[in-house]
Amino acid sequence: MMLKKISLVHIVILLCLFVFAFSTYSTAQEKDGLLKVYFFDVGQGDAIFIEAPNGNQVLIDGGPDNTVLQKLGETMPFYDKDIDVVVLTHSDADHVTGLIGVLKRYDVKNVVYSNIVRKSSLYNAWQKAVAEEDANIIDPVGGLPRAGRGGKVIDLGSGITLSMAHPGEPLGGKVLEKTNNDSVVLMLKYGETEVLLTGDIEAKAERQIILSGADLDADILKVAHHGSKTSTIEEFLYEVSPQVAVIQVGAKNRYGHPTKEVLKRLEDYGITYYRNDIDGDIKVISDGENYQIITAN
Amino acid sequence: MHKSQIFFWLLVSFLSGIFIASIFEVGQVFIYIGFIVAIGFIAVFGYQKSFNQKGLLAGFLLVAFLFGIARFNSANLKQDALDVFVGLEAGGKGVEVVINGYVDDEVVVKGNKSEIILRVKELVAGDRAVRVDDRIMITANSFPKFDYGDAVSVKGVLQKPQNLTDFDYITYLKKEGIRTTMFYPEITGSDEHFDYLIYHSMGYFEKAKIGLYRKIFSLKARFESAVSRSVSEPNAAFINGILLGTRQNIPDDLKEAFNKTGVTHVLAISGYNIMIISWAVLAGLVYFFRRRTAFWLSVMIITLFVILTGASASVVRAAVMGLLLTFANGYGRLYNPKNSIILAGAAMVWLNPFTLVFDVGFQLSFVAVLGLMYLYPYLDSKLNKIPKLGTLKEITLMTLSAQIAVAPLLIYYFKNFSIVSLPTNVLILPFIPAAMFAGFISGLAGMIFLPLGPLGEIGLGASQIVGWFAWAVTTYQIEVVKLFAGIF
Numbered sequence: 081m082m083l084k085k086i087s088l089v090h091i092v093i094l095l096c097l098f099v100f101a102f103s104t105y106s107t108a109q110e111k112d113g114l115l116k117v118y119f120f121d122v123g124q125g126d127a128i129f130i131e132a133p134n135g136n137q138v139l140i141d142g143g144p145d146n147t148v149l150q151k152l153g154e155t156m157p158f159y160d161k162d163i164d165v166v167v168l169t170h171s172d173a174d175h176v177t178g179l180i181g182v183l184k185r186y187d188v189k190n191v192v193y194s195n196i197v198r199k200s201s202l203y204n205a206w207q208k209a210v211a212e213e214d215a216n217i218i219d220p221v222g223g224l225p226r227a228g229r230g231g232k233v234i235d236l237g238s239g240i241t242l243s244m245a246h247p248g249e250p251l252g253g254k255v256l257e258k259t260n261n262d263s264v265v266l267m268l269k270y271g272e273t274e275v276l277l278t279g280d281i282e283a284k285a286e287r288q289i290i291l292s293g294a295d296l297d298a299d300i301l302k303v304a305h306h307g308s309k310t311s312t313i314e315e316f317l318y319e320v321s322p323q324v325a326v327i328q329v330g331a332k333n334r335y336g337h338p339t340k341e342v343l344k345r346l347e348d349y350g351i352t353y354y355r356n357d358i359d360g361d362i363k364v365i366s367d368g369e370n371y372q373i374i375t376a377n
Numbered sequence: 378m379h380k381s382q383i384f385f386w387l388l389v390s391f392l393s394g395i396f397i398a399s400i401f402e403v404g405q406v407f408i409y410i411g412f413i414v415a416i417g418f419i420a421v422f423g424y425q426k427s428f429n430q431k432g433l434l435a436g437f438l439l440v441a442f443l444f445g446i447a448r449f450n451s452a453n454l455k456q457d458a459l460d461v462f463v464g465l466e467a468g469g470k471g472v473e474v475v476i477n478g479y480v481d482d483e484v485v486v487k488g489n490k491s492e493i494i495l496r497v498k499e500l501v502a503g504d505r506a507v508r509v510d511d512r513i514m515i516t517a518n519s520f521p522k523f524d525y526g527d528a529v530s531v532k533g534v535l536q537k538p539q540n541l542t543d544f545d546y547i548t549y550l551k552k553e554g555i556r557t558t559m560f561y562p563e564i565t566g567s568d569e570h571f572d573y574l575i576y577h578s579m580g581y582f583e584k585a586k587i588g589l590y591r592k593i594f595s596l597k598a599r600f601e602s603a604v605s606r607s608v609s610e611p612n613a614a615f616i617n618g619i620l621l622g623t624r625q626n627i628p629d630d631l632k633e634a635f636n637k638t639g640v641t642h643v644l645a646i647s648g649y650n651i652m653i654i655s656w657a658v659l660a661g662l663v664y665f666f667r668r669r670t671a672f673w674l675s676v677m678i679i680t681l682f683v684i685l686t687g688a689s690a691s692v693v694r695a696a697v698m699g700l701l702l703t704f705a706n707g708y709g710r711l712y713n714p715k716n717s718i719i720l721a722g723a724a725m726v727w728l729n730p731f732t733l734v735f736d737v738g739f740q741l742s743f744v745a746v747l748g749l750m751y752l753y754p755y756l757d758s759k760l761n762k763i764p765k766l767g768t769l770k771e772i773t774l775m776t777l778s779a780q781i782a783v784a785p786l787l788i789y790y791f792k793n794f795s796i797v798s799l800p801t802n803v804l805i806l807p808f809i810p811a812a813m814f815a816g817f818i819s820g821l822a823g824m825i826f827l828p829l830g831p832l833g834e835i836g837l838g839a840s841q842i843v844g845w846f847a848w849a850v851t852t853y854q855i856e857v858v859k860l861f862a863g864i865f
Contacts, residue, residue, distance in 0.1 A: 092811045096849040143487050150628045154611035158848050159841075161606065173489070177519075185605045185613075201521035 115270045119362040120151040124280035124330030125174030132236040138165040142178025167277030170259040171203045183209040192218045194251040220264045222246040240270045246289050261285040271368025278304035286316040296320045303327045307338020317349050324352050331357040388723045390438040394445020403446050415439040415635035439496045449730040457556040458509040463535045471534030475501040491519045498578050514558045526591040532563025552731035560682045566649035603823025607844035612851040616816035617768025618644035634862035639798030646692045651699025655679050657810040697721045698746045741783050776802040799863040
């Protein structure tokens with residue numbers, strides 16, 4: 081008798097409750113005082129997602145297409161459509177394209193980028209998307225605290241800071257066509273754990289950052305410009321002296337990234353490195369004292 | 378022979394004509410000789426003294442057959458004005474021409490390239506300008522973005538499409554009325570002078586059509602973006618797939634999983650999909666209206682839906698098939714199902730003769746409808762001892778009959794037949810109406826409340842709950858597909 085009364089609607093409702101219970105349970109598990117940094121495997125390009133223990137979220141670059149949306153969908157809880165900070169390091173296609181899709185789908189509160197003038201339809205589309213987003217725009221200015229004139233610092237709460245190390249001066253309004261050396265460089269700090277995120281800077285900017293006198297010492301280095309040989313010079317590696325390096329690179333890319341020169345430099349310094357093309361998504365978790373690296377593959 | 382039977386066989390001969398002409402090249406001479414023979418038959422057996430019904434019928438059938446051949450040939454051999462300018466070379470390099478026209482379909486973005494179909498109104502080569510009215514496929518960067526109806530000026534080298542893989546790209550484009558392509562040309566967006574020029578060269582109906590479609594596509598885009606704002610990926614892409622048939626945002630590995638498990642049909646607007654919509658709408662309306670009224674209301678809603686999705690040929694086809702099924706299964710009485718279905722098929726083939734042999738989608742949906750119309754009642758009557766279990770039995774049997782009907786085609790075209798297809802379909806399909814409904818509500822609410830700003834926040838909050846509901850249902854479906862794709 082009872083069975084007859086159970087209709088499809090009941091099954092659907094039960095199913096939903098089940099899925100909700102399951103996913104909220106796994107979300108509740110995650111509130112554990114850990115900082116999580118995800119280096120997403122988005123092909124040839126950068127996309128880094130940071131989640132603070134208090135739930136604050138930062139996305140740095142969006143990769144060459146909309147793959148980043150799938151990654152965010154898998155990583156963020158289903159009810160979460162807010163991102164606190166989006167950073168565009170510089171406006172090349174392999175960094176900006178996915179971010180346009182992110183701005184269209186998520187409610188973004190702060191956007192960090194140098195509002196330069198550049199003749200590129202892609203960059204124009206980004207500017208338009210930012211204008212429609214109604215977000216607080218932060219013009220990046222670098223200089224780590226010890227450099228005397230402090231750069232801007234974003235406080236993520238729970239004692240986590242994201243400090244800007246580069247560019248040395250505000251670039252808003254300048255006409256620029258090559259932007260690699262004007263990438264926003266960020267130092268993420270949580271207790272003892274430091275992660276240096278370098279965008280696509282090359283030797284020139286690396287020297288500038290060293291000369292600024294900043295404290296560059298970090299545990300984990302995101303290798304600049306997908307492992308191009310024009311970046312990651314020895315002096316820079318010496319200053320940063322990381323234990324671990326992450327290379328955001330796509331399989332069989334047409335630039336030959338990462339170059340054997342850079343890989344050799346890393347090996348010479350005894351740095352363990354991870355690559356998105358081999359390791360898939362790379363996740364770093366830290367409790368402020370120790371960190372651990374988890375790869376998908 | 379009964380009149381309706383004669384009608385049936387005439388259409389069958391017409392379709393056979395199209396079929397033969399699609400496969401073999403049939404020359405004009407053959408058609409002329411055939412016509413003389415046919416007229417001979419009709420004249421001899423139609424004449425009072427030597428009247429013979431069978432002979433007369435044979436004559437008419439031959440006429441219908443030849444008619445089919447002629448229809449295919451006329452579509453296949455049609456000259457395209459752009460064709461003339463293909464392969465122009467000077468000093469070993471292709472000569473660049475300028476084509477002016479407007480974007481004639483929604484732009485398809487694949488990774489970092491986009492495929493733009495342009496309707497060319499004017500071609501400028503050197504100092505000559507020619508009036509044309511042809512479609513061309515342009516491959517370009519994904520940025521800048523162009524929308525339907527945008528007037529553009531394109532400078533590049535005209536090329537003939539080529540079959541680079543097993544896939545018959547040339548015929549695929551021909552089916553879309555496209556015979557030329559351009560790769561990464563220089564595209565200049567519209568300025569006012571240009572818009573004026575393009576729009577001036579058009580008739581009233583073309584202008585009205587562009588205006589209408591522009592509105593429809595922008596509405597569709599707003600709807601999709603509202604869905605993806607309230608539901609996370611890939612669920613949002615999945616919902617947009619089942620509701621509007623847009624597949625481009627679904628990640629490749631998920632598409633692959635859908636293919637493997639034989640459920641890709643839910644992502645396209647197929648006849649089956651439309652049947653589900655009309656069935657769900659009908660089920661809802663029957664509470665409020667008399668059955669007959671409810672039926673016609675659901676027909677109206679489907680028509681509206683077809684227009685909203687852009688009324689592409691495949692969607693119209695799906696709607697015709699879906700409504701035929703609703704007629705047959707839901708409404709109870711179809712005057713003559715055999716004739717209705719072949720008439721629908723013949724009409725579609727008449728409009729685009731390439732569909733019969735070269736459009737796998739057409740064949741699949743046609744055969745699936747046949748399966749649902751003839752196999753389903755048979756299976757249902759054979760298995761009348763099994764309890765109904767709500768709608769579970771109905772859905773299982775429907776899936777089974779459609780799957781059996783399309784199996785030969787799937788094996789022929791894709792060289793595989795998925796064993797897990799049946800369980801996956803049975804587990805997923807019952808929840809498609811729920812996913813569609815929740816997705817539709819969350820998209821609609823987003824469209825209404827988003828522009829309201831802070832005022833809309835409360836409404837958005839409420840619609841968010843519907844969005845979560847949609848998320849939960851689609852998560853279940855996606856996980857089932859992934860699970861079965863993993864097993865297979």
